[in-house]
Amino acid sequence: MLEEIFVVNRLVLFVLTILVAVVLLVTIRQAKKGKKFFIRRIAGLEAIDEAVGRATEMGRPVHFSPGIAALSEETAAQTLAGLAVLGYVARLTARYDTDLIVTNRMPEVLPITEEVVRQSYLAEGKPESYNPDNILFLSDEQFAYAAGCMGIMAREKVAANIMMGAFWAESLIFAEGGFIAGSIQVAGTANTHQLPFFIAACDYCLIGEELFAAGAYLSQEPMQVAGIKVQDWGKLVAAVLILIGTITTTCKWPVIIDFFSRYAS
């Protein structure tokens, strides 16, 4: 009967998706009513203040890249998380009257970065300091964009290079370009295959999910903080399931594994 209605091997995913959505909505509601959720300090993020401060002292610009992912891909979440960090960086540069150069690869991300930066300058009470010419679309070709970023970093002698979003093979090119320009570098991505390069070549690095938590941590916006809280509950559930599963597997009692193999593949 169940097989006629559902694709049964995805039943657990279906239930989990509905459950996560409901819990998220309830938590957001609580957060909007004023309930405070705690997010621990994320070390790499505090380096952003240091990086912008250094650029201000040196009188040189800050470069920000929101990654190279499109908004219609699975990795769009990373771009959106990067844009949340961009909002914070733009507020700092507006506050300290430091130039901010934002380079984009995806055309559809350009209007969003423009809006994020403009809103941040407005929020700091300095709309006249916002320079739309510093929000650049370079190329939608991956390595043309990388070459353009390297050139800008070298010519403008950026003092801080902040890269937050989804990066692929150009990650090390960016990081080396920033290093040659003598900038302090803060990077973050959830693309695990590129994290080693950022960790090796940058001064500070946000690893994986820290990027998603970054937006919530910086803004303390109830909806984002509630999202992090729900993700943490998800991790707790995962840890408990793994513990139960491994113990039952060790005891050669395969009921739970069989259930998940059948309904969560």
Place this chain on the structure above:
Amino acid sequence: METLGIWIGALCTLAIFSYLLRENPFFRTAEHLFIGMAAGIGIFYGYQSIVTNAWNPLFNPGDEPRQWFMIVPLVLGVLLYTRFLKKGKWISRIPLGFMVGVGSALAIRGVIGASFMNQITATMSLPLWGVMSKFGIDSLLFILGVLGTLIYFYFSREQKGPLKVGASIGKWVMMIAFGASFGNTVMARMSLLVGRIYYLLGEWLAIL
């Protein structure tokens, strides 16, 4: 014509390599050529994509049935250009919202399925000890690694006491994994460099 292509390729390669010394006019020329050509190719493929995927199925379907719903992406695409209108700028947010919505929906399916559930089922099917014959504790290390990494990314509590120990385990496991990944990718990049040197010395200078 082929010789000209090889010469242009080789000179552009050298111009890009010259960045290793410092930013210079040769690199700048190659950079601008690269970006300009990418823009040209992008326009060509963009145009082709619209004609093939939306315009022809809608207006020139030939023997195929006319796909009326293609009007939706075409209209959404045109609406993106309203950002250049002073008063109608807000309209461009509609197609942008559509794209963000599609991206988020795709991400949810991918994250819950591939990143969450598959990881859990793969780890919970390991017994606590004795998978590989030589190292009886290898699966225990895997399980500790996964749990430690989960603890590292737990943001709702300060990393103190047992959580700090768990997070440290997670950090070490990740760094070992990143080290292995770094080594692999460096090897792949080396093979790209070898390929490029072979192009310069073989196809261009013909000394190989």
